[in-house]
Amino acid sequence: MVITPPGADDRPTVHLDPIPATVRHDVVRGGPHRGPKLLADEFFLLAHDDRSGRPRLHDAATNYGVAAALLGELAAAGSISFDRGRLWVLDHRPPQDWLQHRVLARLVAEPQHTATRTWLAFLAETVPEQVAERLWQAGKVAPQQRRRRLLRTSVVYVPTDTNVAAWSWARLSTHLREYKHLQPFDLALMGIATSCGLDQFILDGAGPSVFANLRRQLQAAPQPMRELLADLDTAIGSAVLSHRT
Amino acid sequence: MSSSPPDVSAVLARGRLGTWAVVFFVIAAAAPLTVVAGGATTGYAVTGVRGIPVAYLLVAAVLALFSVGYVAMSRRIVNAGAFYTYITRGLGRPAGVGAAFVAVVGYNAMQIGLYGGFGSVLAGFLADRGMQVPWWLCAYAAWAIVAVLGVLRIDLNGKVLAVMLIAEVVVALVYDAVMVTHPADGGVTVDTLSPSHLLAAGIGAALVTAITGFVGFEGTVVFSEETKDPRRTVPRATYLAVAITGLLYGASAWAMSVATGPDKIVDAATADGTDLMFNLVSPHLGSELVTIGRLLFITSLFAALLSFHHTVARYLFALGRERVLPAALGRTSRRTGAPKTGSIIQSTLAALVLAGYVLAGADPIMHLFFWVTVTGGLGVLILMTVTSLAVVVFFARTPNDDGLWRTRLAPGLATLALGAILVVTVEQFDTLLGVPTTSPLRWWIPASYGITATVGLAFALLLRTLRPDVYQAIGLGAQSATAPLRTPEPVHQAAR
Numbered sequence: 001m002v003i004t005p006p007g008a009d010d011r012p013t014v015h016l017d018p019i020p021a022t023v024r025h026d027v028v029r030g031g032p033h034r035g036p037k038l039l040a041d042e043f044f045l046l047a048h049d050d051r052s053g054r055p056r057l058h059d060a061a062t063n064y065g066v067a068a069a070l071l072g073e074l075a076a077a078g079s080i081s082f083d084r085g086r087l088w089v090l091d092h093r094p095p096q097d098w099l100q101h102r103v104l105a106r107l108v109a110e111p112q113h114t115a116t117r118t119w120l121a122f123l124a125e126t127v128p129e130q131v132a133e134r135l136w137q138a139g140k141v142a143p144q145q146r147r148r149r150l151l152r153t154s155v156v157y158v159p160t161d162t163n164v165a166a167w168s169w170a171r172l173s174t175h176l177r178e179y180k181h182l183q184p185f186d187l188a189l190m191g192i193a194t195s196c197g198l199d200q201f202i203l204d205g206a207g208p209s210v211f212a213n214l215r216r217q218l219q220a221a222p223q224p225m226r227e228l229l230a231d232l233d234t235a236i237g238s239a240v241l242s243h244r245t
Numbered sequence: 246m247s248s249s250p251p252d253v254s255a256v257l258a259r260g261r262l263g264t265w266a267v268v269f270f271v272i273a274a275a276a277p278l279t280v281v282a283g284g285a286t287t288g289y290a291v292t293g294v295r296g297i298p299v300a301y302l303l304v305a306a307v308l309a310l311f312s313v314g315y316v317a318m319s320r321r322i323v324n325a326g327a328f329y330t331y332i333t334r335g336l337g338r339p340a341g342v343g344a345a346f347v348a349v350v351g352y353n354a355m356q357i358g359l360y361g362g363f364g365s366v367l368a369g370f371l372a373d374r375g376m377q378v379p380w381w382l383c384a385y386a387a388w389a390i391v392a393v394l395g396v397l398r399i400d401l402n403g404k405v406l407a408v409m410l411i412a413e414v415v416v417a418l419v420y421d422a423v424m425v426t427h428p429a430d431g432g433v434t435v436d437t438l439s440p441s442h443l444l445a446a447g448i449g450a451a452l453v454t455a456i457t458g459f460v461g462f463e464g465t466v467v468f469s470e471e472t473k474d475p476r477r478t479v480p481r482a483t484y485l486a487v488a489i490t491g492l493l494y495g496a497s498a499w500a501m502s503v504a505t506g507p508d509k510i511v512d513a514a515t516a517d518g519t520d521l522m523f524n525l526v527s528p529h530l531g532s533e534l535v536t537i538g539r540l541l542f543i544t545s546l547f548a549a550l551l552s553f554h555h556t557v558a559r560y561l562f563a564l565g566r567e568r569v570l571p572a573a574l575g576r577t578s579r580r581t582g583a584p585k586t587g588s589i590i591q592s593t594l595a596a597l598v599l600a601g602y603v604l605a606g607a608d609p610i611m612h613l614f615f616w617v618t619v620t621g622g623l624g625v626l627i628l629m630t631v632t633s634l635a636v637v638v639f640f641a642r643t644p645n646d647d648g649l650w651r652t653r654l655a656p657g658l659a660t661l662a663l664g665a666i667l668v669v670t671v672e673q674f675d676t677l678l679g680v681p682t683t684s685p686l687r688w689w690i691p692a693s694y695g696i697t698a699t700v701g702l703a704f705a706l707l708l709r710t711l712r713p714d715v716y717q718a719i720g721l722g723a724q725s726a727t728a729p730l731r732t733p734e735p736v737h738q739a740a741r
């Protein structure tokens with residue numbers, strides 16, 4: 001049940017063999033992390049305070065950002081790709097990660113929905129909680145009940161190690177301020193963060209040339225990544241325009 | 246998977262808006278009690294025209310006609326900045342930017358003018374209870390709350406709006422019944438509903454006053470993507486909004502003329518101003534019901550203030566997103582997601598205008614509430630006229646199976662009708678303002694829209710030369726990020 005878009009033949013051939021994690025350039029090693037880093041996990045950590053676990057962003061941005069990051073994970077693994085606002089499944093083989101597996105299964109199960117924005121909206125509703133769970137399983141966060149107004153309680157995922165939680169923020173901030181060329185993983189993470197409005201936070205106080213350099217790098221990003229980011233921008237912009245309480 | 250979780254369509258359908266939710270949102274912006282107690286009475290007083298009720302009914306009919314093509318287009322183009330997006334798609338990008346600028350000016354005028362109404366009505370309400378507060382202090386209090394709610398992106402809750410709106414409509418209907426059952430000496434007459442008034446002097450002023458009362462109903466299409474079934478929900482909500490408000494306005498304005506006698510309505514409105522309706526019913530009703538009406542008048546003014554504030558902030562956000570205006574406007578507050586810069590700009594502008602009125606010692610009802618909101622109404626009238634034309638041109642160029650009525654006849658007739666209203670309005674702008682025919686204001690206010698539109702047009706042409714990438718994205722609003730990658734789809738297929 002591959003979603004075959006019109007004009008599928010003119011797209012570049014995508015390499016379907018699973019790439020061993022050791023040579024995958026979407027997996028960044030180093031820093032205080034154990035194990036491979038996952039885009040949605042890193043975005044989730046970036047979007048929440050590294051000590052208290054409180055959100056740094058408004059809900060719509062966090063949810064859409066996490067959704068986009070999860071699609072980004074599948075794209076980086078070669079399972080899916082994006083073109084002209086559509087999302088296609090390229091490889092049905094189940095990914096090892098349970099959450100990626102679950103999302104891919106859903107993409108395959110409902111091929112009638114092809115618009116990237118439809119999937120972003122669906123995943124924004126359903127996956128942020130699951131990404132938090134995945135982080136919990138990896139021991140990077142721990143859930144805590146917080147009492148909010150009146151009787152309502154909410155769960156906050158508090159990072160277990162601030163160094164782990166803040167690592168992406170520190171790395172992105174430093175690399176960009178030093179005008180370094182971002183690796184694909186970091187470029188995707190920073191692109192999603194920028195669409196969600198976290199760029200000003202990550203690059204707080206940086207000069208305009210730093211932002212200009214970031215824009216240039218994002219403009220030169222691979223086409224599928226730019227596609228995903230454009231749809232993320234649109235989704236968040238529309239959420240702002242049609243917001244009602 | 247044996248126990249399959251809810252499918253994509255089911256998840257996306259959660260929290261989607263039904264017809265009535267959309268109706269409540271848009272009528273809240275139109276603020277029925279504000280129009281009935283404030284707009285109609287001031288309209289009688291300032292224009293001296295007796296035909297206000299028939300003007301409301303005629304305008305409702307014209308707007309229903311306008312809506313036919315408007316909602317047909319909303320099925321093709323889903324975008325939150327409806328008027329200027331449609332104008333861009335129908336008449337080209339320069340016209341679109343011109344329209345966007347006119348919209349920003351017009352909605353700002355609607356919002357800022359309402360402060361005059363709010364300040365004066367609240368001050369009057371407090372004065373009746375022994376508290377002497379100047380109108381501008383009341384206006385600034387509302388301003389401060391709106392400014393804060395604006396940057397926090399807090400809108401009135403849909404349920405609160407629904408309750409308020411139903412209460413407003415019930416109160417207006419009760420008042421109407423009281424006024425009609427207690428007519429002036431001549432008994433119940435339908436004089437003010439006579440179409441003969443449509444040919445009377447000053448009718449242009451009455452018509453644009455009526456149009457001002459409906460502003461806000463055009464917001465239905467903004468909800469397209471949020472509704473359960475955009476193809477049905479949006480048209481139904483639009484027609485319902487026009488019908489409900491039109492009948493209510495017409496009936497209430499008529500009921501007032503019955504209670505005073507048609508020949509005395511203008512004098513009574515001049516003497517009593519926005520108190521007229523309450524004064525007419527208070528001898529026949531318990532004081533609680535009158536107080537409730539007055540309170541609802543104040544809350545409806547506030548709901549309208551907040552609603553138009555958000556409208557302006559979102560317009561500026563959409564233009565910032567497209568980079569037609571500085572990109573900073575297209576950013577949101579990180580924590581609240583509010584279009585912060587646009588919100589602050591609107592609040593600042595409102596504060597400055599209010600300060601100007603205070604310093605000049607101008608009348609809050611006539612010079613601020615009436616003049617400025619009606620100026621806003623004129624802006625929206627211009628936008629609706631041009632939008633109708635854009636609908637005709639768009640469908641003439643786009644293959645469709647929507648039928649002759651929706652794509653040619655209705656929008657064509659709406660263009661002619663709105664155009665005619667526009668011409669008589671501008672011609673009679675002195676009557677509308679209640680100034681001598683020689684007053685330069687009567688030309689300056691309409692001309693300011695001409696200047697604004699020309700600036701927008703020129704700006705778009707400048708962008709075409711200097712920033713072709715920005716020029717390409719004009720009219721795309723939130724979708725502008727996709728412009729460098731693909732031709733945006735005319736229709737966003739909402740998942741069902």
